[in-house]
Amino acid sequence: MHNATKLRDLLHRSGIVTAVGAHDALSAKLVQEAGFDAIWASGFGISAALKCIPDASFVTLTEQLDVERNMVEAVGIPIIADCDTGYGNALNVMRTVTDHERAGIAAICIEDNVFPKRCSFYAGVRRELVPIDEHCGKIKAAKAAQTVPDFMVIARTEALIAGWGQEEALKRAEAYAKAGADAVLIHSKSPTFDELKTVARKWSGRVPLVVVPTIFDGVTATELQEAGFKIVIYANQVIRAGIKAMRDALAVIKHDTRPGAVNDRIVKLNEVYELVGVPQMEEDERRFLPVGAEQITAIIAAAGFEKQLLPLIEDKPKCLLDIKGKTILERQVAALHDCNIKQIALVRGYKKEAITLPNLRYYDNDRYEETGDLFSLLCAEPEMKGRCLFLYGDIIFDVAVLQKLLKSPADVSLVVDLAWYDQRQRGLPNLPTKPDLVMLQTPPGASYLSRYVLPEEENRVLKIGQDLPHDLAHGEFIGLAMFSDKGIEAFKRAYREARKKYEAKGFHEAGTFLRASFSDMLQELIDTGHTVSSVPIFKGWVEVDSFEEYQQAWAKIRQ
Numbered sequence: 001m002h003n004a005t006k007l008r009d010l011l012h013r014s015g016i017v018t019a020v021g022a023h024d025a026l027s028a029k030l031v032q033e034a035g036f037d038a039i040w041a042s043g044f045g046i047s048a049a050l051k052c053i054p055d056a057s058f059v060t061l062t063e064q065l066d067v068e069r070n071m072v073e074a075v076g077i078p079i080i081a082d083c084d085t086g087y088g089n090a091l092n093v094m095r096t097v098t099d100h101e102r103a104g105i106a107a108i109c110i111e112d113n114v115f116p117k118r119c120s121f122y123a124g125v126r127r128e129l130v131p132i133d134e135h136c137g138k139i140k141a142a143k144a145a146q147t148v149p150d151f152m153v154i155a156r157t158e159a160l161i162a163g164w165g166q167e168e169a170l171k172r173a174e175a176y177a178k179a180g181a182d183a184v185l186i187h188s189k190s191p192t193f194d195e196l197k198t199v200a201r202k203w204s205g206r207v208p209l210v211v212v213p214t215i216f217d218g219v220t221a222t223e224l225q226e227a228g229f230k231i232v233i234y235a236n237q238v239i240r241a242g243i244k245a246m247r248d249a250l251a252v253i254k255h256d257t258r259p260g261a262v263n264d265r266i267v268k269l270n271e272v273y274e275l276v277g278v279p280q281m282e283e284d285e286r287r288f289l290p291v292g293a294e295q296i297t298a299i300i301a302a303a304g305f306e307k308q309l310l311p312l313i314e315d316k317p318k319c320l321l322d323i324k325g326k327t328i329l330e331r332q333v334a335a336l337h338d339c340n341i342k343q344i345a346l347v348r349g350y351k352k353e354a355i356t357l358p359n360l361r362y363y364d365n366d367r368y369e370e371t372g373d374l375f376s377l378l379c380a381e382p383e384m385k386g387r388c389l390f391l392y393g394d395i396i397f398d399v400a401v402l403q404k405l406l407k408s409p410a411d412v413s414l415v416v417d418l419a420w421y422d423q424r425q426r427g428l429p430n431l432p433t434k435p436d437l438v439m440l441q442t443p444p445g446a447s448y449l450s451r452y453v454l455p456e457e458e459n460r461v462l463k464i465g466q467d468l469p470h471d472l473a474h475g476e477f478i479g480l481a482m483f484s485d486k487g488i489e490a491f492k493r494a495y496r497e498a499r500k501k502y503e504a505k506g507f508h509e510a511g512t513f514l515r516a517s518f519s520d521m522l523q524e525l526i527d528t529g530h531t532v533s534s535v536p537i538f539k540g541w542v543e544v545d546s547f548e549e550y551q552q553a554w555a556k557i558r559q
């Protein structure tokens with residue numbers, strides 16, 4: 001729908017249409033946000049804001065249109081362009097119409113000042129009007145040039161401003177309406193509304209009346225409507241508000257020197273981000289840029305204390321266990337960095353003061369003895385925005401494993417090692433520890449079992465847990481998961497609901513909600529209808545959960 005049709009629709013509505021003067025895309029956006037019907041692309045405001053020059057035909061058609069195009073891009077409400085005298089004679093007006101229609105402008109307003117015009121309120125300047133016929137010629141030319149059926153031409157007379165009296169104003173308004181104007185604006189600088197009220201009473205009603213109550217500023221929209229006006233333009237209050245706010249803030253900073261001294265006078269940065277559309281840009285990045293190029297936050301849960309690892313972990317948490325010259329944590333961070341993931345949060349608990357690796361954001365679970373790893377992860381809830389990785393603090397994995405996970409398009413993806421299944425199928429003993437076992441929708445097929453070709457298609461996880469009967473299990477969740485922005489929001493929602501529901505009860509395999517593990521929450525997600533997908537791997541990682549595993553890690557890890 002052309003914006004002109006939107007403006008026509010507004011005029012067909014009962015009540016007065018409210019338009020507000022804007023001088024750029026941002027101010028136009030604010031006008032829209034405030035709930036007004038339309039924008040007035042103000043010559044006064046654009047001269048001041050764009051070039052800081054008088055409103056006197058110095059801004060060219062091209063310059064004005066550039067600003068108007070920016071406004072059209074920024075808002076959905078119709079824009080009425082203040083075209084002063086139309087940028088020349090009747091023929092120039094024709095081009096003005098064509099350019100404005102193409103730019104998506106709903107209406108133009110042309111006034112009967114002689115070119116170059118002067119703002120209606122400058123006191124000590126020359127003021128001349130063109131003959132009535134000449135202005136009627138411009139209006140006829142504008143209407144002849146128009147191709148968008150609903151495009152509007154508003155004719156403005158400055159007769160009252162120039163001191164030519166009410167009769168002349170009405171005569172001109174009538175002539176302009178007869179010439180084809182879709183509305184007329186009779187401008188006035190009288191300090192009270194009385195003058196225009198009288199003029200409006202005498203108006204034939206041939207076309208709607210437009211009013212700009214800049215000087216008679218005590219009048220309400222209802223009073224204007226009752227007097228017969230259909231469009232009110234609040235022409236310059238926004239730019240004047242801006243000048244005052246900027247001046248005041250500048251004075252405070254100059255005096256105080258701390259930028260924070262103006263915090264109560266300025267919007268938060270986030271409000272600017274919202275206004276200019278940063279959330280949409282973030283969403284687009286996630287949708288359209290290759291995975292890995294976007295910002296991903298990794299959250300490492302490393303709060304727990306594993307008695308069976310004593311005395312190895314007497315003075316440090318297990319993520320600081322050294323394996324061939326590097327700690328588990330250093331190896332994890334290096335793998336994340338290799339995949340360009342720099343936003344890393346870590347939840348500490350047991351021996352938290354020992355973890356001092358720089359450039360991580362730390363969260364503490366001081367209740368690590370009485371809580372499970374789900375509680376630990378949620379200590380870093382502020383980090384759970386956009387695409388997120390969850391990692392157990394005791395796993396070491398090949399970068400290829402992480403790279404494969406990062407390519408997953410699913411909202412919730414778990415890395416599942418199928419080697420566990422293979423061991424079992426071949427009758428080999430599985431390790432004595434209790435892994436998070438996973439049952440998949442489609443069991444690993446024959447091609448996998450004979451040739452270790454990993455399936456590419458999405459394979460949903462149906463069940464997950466340490467107590468899963470071994471004959472139902474197809475693999476082992478390695479403690480590395482990824483959530484899309486949609487997935488992480490669903491995860492947080494499901495967590496909040498589960499906390500309410502299970503607060504004092506057992507939760508899946510956990511005796512209490514407080515002690516729940518991440519895999520309990522994954523099972524809850526599945527049970528509440530969410531899709532949890534698997535990213536299959538075959539080995540390529542180790543876990544350090546016992547002394548034996550620690551020894552094996554030493555044996556497996558390359559220097």
Ligand code: SPV
Pocket residue numbers: 021042043044045055082119120121212214235236
């Ligand atoms: C403008 O905003 O440029 C106008 C309205 O023409 S006024 O300045 O009130 O005349």
Ligand code: MG
Pocket residue numbers: 042043044055082084
């Ligand atoms: Mg103007």
